[in-house]
Amino acid sequence: xxxxxxxxxxxxxxxxxxxxxxxxxxxxxxxxxxxxxxxxxxxxxxxxxxxxxxxxxxxxxxxxxxxxxxxxxxxxxxxxxxxxxxxxxxxxxxxxxxxxxxxxxxxxxxxxxxxxxxxxxxxxxxxxxxxxxxxxxxxxxxxxxxxxxxxxxxxxxxxxxxxxxxxxxxxxxxxxxxxxxxxxxxxxxxxxxxxxxxxxxxxxxxxxxxxxxxxxxxxxxxxxxxxxxxxxxxxxxxxxxxxxxxxxxxxxxxxxxxxxxxxxxxxxxxxxxxxxxxxxxxxxxxxxxxxxxxxxxxxxxxxxxxxxxxxxxxxxxxxxxxxxxxxxxxxxxxxxxxxxxxxxxxxxxxxxxxxxxxxxxxxxxxxxxxxxxxxxxxxxxx
Numbered sequence: 375x376x377x378x379x380x381x382x383x384x385x386x387x388x389x390x391x392x393x394x395x396x397x398x399x400x401x402x403x404x405x406x407x408x409x410x411x412x413x414x415x416x417x418x419x420x421x422x423x424x425x426x427x428x429x430x431x432x433x434x435x436x437x438x439x440x441x442x443x444x445x446x447x448x449x450x451x452x453x454x455x456x457x458x459x460x461x462x463x464x465x466x467x468x469x470x471x472x473x474x475x476x477x478x479x480x481x482x483x484x485x486x487x488x489x490x491x492x493x494x495x496x497x498x499x500x501x502x503x504x505x506x507x508x509x510x511x512x513x514x515x516x517x518x519x520x521x522x523x524x525x526x527x528x529x530x531x532x533x534x535x536x537x538x539x540x541x542x543x544x545x546x547x548x549x550x551x552x553x554x555x556x557x558x559x560x561x562x563x564x565x566x567x568x569x570x571x572x573x574x575x576x577x578x579x580x581x582x583x584x585x586x587x588x589x590x591x592x593x594x595x596x597x598x599x600x601x602x603x604x605x606x607x608x609x610x611x612x613x614x615x616x617x618x619x620x621x622x623x624x625x626x627x628x629x630x631x632x633x634x635x636x637x638x639x640x641x642x643x644x645x646x647x648x649x650x651x652x653x654x655x656x657x658x659x660x661x662x663x664x665x666x667x668x669x670x671x672x673x674x675x676x677x678x679x680x681x682x683x684x685x686x687x688x689x690x691x692x693x694x695x696x697x698x699x700x701x702x703x704x705x706x707x708x709x710x711x712x713x714x715x716x717x718x719x720x721x722x723x724x725x726x727x728x729x730x731x732x733x734x735x736x737x738x739x740x741x742x743x744x745x746x747x748x749x750x751x752x753x754x755x756x
Contacts, residue, residue: 384514388485391415391422391457392515396487398427398436399459399522404573405430408680410526414440415457416449416481423449437462437472441479452480459519461490461512464499473502483509487519491527528703529682534673536683537701539693540571541722542708542748549689552718554587563746564708571706575685577636577676579612581692582619591625592687593634609634610681614692616640616666618647627654638667669699694725697735702755705737709749 392415399413406412406428414436416424424447426439434442437458444451462472462484476484484503489512490496500510520527525536542560543549550556558565572578578592592611611626611634618639620627626635635655639648640662651657658675661668676684686696696702707722728734737753744750 385511387420388457388511388514391417391455392459392485392487394422394425395436395457395459396515396518396522398425401427402429404575407431407576407682408526408529410460410523412436412458412460414459416440416444416451416454417457418449418454423447423454424451432468435463435469435472438469438475441475453482454479455483455485456481457485457514459487459515459522461486461488461495461497462499462503463490463495464502465495471499473499473506476503477506477508481508483511485511485514487513487515488523489516491520491523492530525683529677532677534677534701535576535681536703537673537686537696538571538575538683538704538706539686539696539702540568540706540708541687541693542568542710543722544710544712544714546713546715547722548714548716548719549722550720551714552716552720554720556588556720559712560708560710560748561746564710564748564750567745567750568708571685575609575683576681577610577612577684579614579684579686579688579692581688582613582615582617583689583691584687585613585615585620585624585626589621589625591629593631611635612676612684613637614667614688615651616643616662618643618651620651622650622654627651638672640667665695665698667695669695669701673701690721690724693723694727697723697755698725702735704752704754707751708745709751711747711749 395413395415397413399411402411409428409431411428412435413427414425415422424440424444426436426443428436437456440456441451456476462476464471464473490499500512503510528536541549542564544559549559580590580592584590613620613626613635615637616639620637632655636658637651637655638658638660641659642662648657661671686692736756738756740751740753742749742751
């Protein structure tokens with residue numbers, strides 16, 4: 375572990391200020407990708423003299439924001455303690471290494487929650503600081519910090535996006551009537567939570583059947599002017615459309631955010647339809663399997679585009695294909711206190727199912743909470 379020395383017991387003062395740093399880091403949800411969320415607090419004699427968080431990719435890192443905040447208040451960083459939720463960077467990217475700024479500022483002690491998950495950099499920032507005579511304490515609220523950046527940690531190691539399957543259904547697992555009516559199964563609070571989930575994800579993905587049935591906008595702020603007033607990171611709407619059937623009048627390729635749409639077609643899709651769609655949106659031609667688009671191949675491609683997370687909002691067939699391919703990592707299922715019934719009503723997970731219970735996906739780390747009258751169940755897939 376490159377000489378890391380985690381704290382054997384956490385100092386209550388360190389825990390207090392690290393919780394503040396984690397709170398600051400969380401303010402940037404949905405804005406920093408493909409960078410992690412990071413917060414920093416600068417203290418002198420156990421009094422906060424500066425604080426900050428990484429606000430967006432390409433902008434100053436949290437450590438620099440905290441130092442700048444202290445300077446604006448006329449506070450000196452010399453002989454101070456810096457609390458930061460992630461190991462300070464030690465390489466040049468869009469910004470200079472934070473370890474250099476920490477050393478130059480005369481900070482005497484650095485308390486860190488989580489180690490850099492990138493194997494190429496893990497622990498190097500700590501060693502540079504220690505070599506320069508800075509005291510380094512690691513592992514303070516490490517689990518909370520790792521959970522905060524679960525998506526980033528997965529992408530930086532695996533280079534594929536973290537996939538969440540989201541569905542809104544009745545208690546008996548139905549998402550729509552036989553003729554496709556689904557508005558609205560869940561209530562206002564559940565739908566507001568979905569908009570927040572869309573904002574936090576790099577991409578929202580649906581299948582072509584959802585586009586044909588609902589003509590969705592798939593954007594967290596499509597009903598307000600906030601997106602036009604705020605410089606959000608580049609996000610994408612992804613459509614799985616094996617045969618290039620997306621209508622040329624669909625919202626996802628005609629609204630003001632059409633440049634954010636990626637349509638994934640099969641490599642045998644009709645050429646004329648493919649070319650027509652290419653004039654309106656970004657296209658990706660993918661290999662196919664008997665089940666449709668090769669999802670393992672697609673995940674690698676999306677990862678290479680720096681898409682770190684995808685919220686899958688497809689119908690039953692799309693959800694079934696992600697589960698069968700083993701590429702999903704989490705589920706977020708909203709349950710309304712309703713029962714629809716009927717063999718022909720549309721299911722949250724369709725497909726052929728799993729013939730053997732031993733092969734069916736297993737869930738763990740299950741959490742539930744109320745969203746108004748509805749229930750949200752979140753769990754991870756083994």
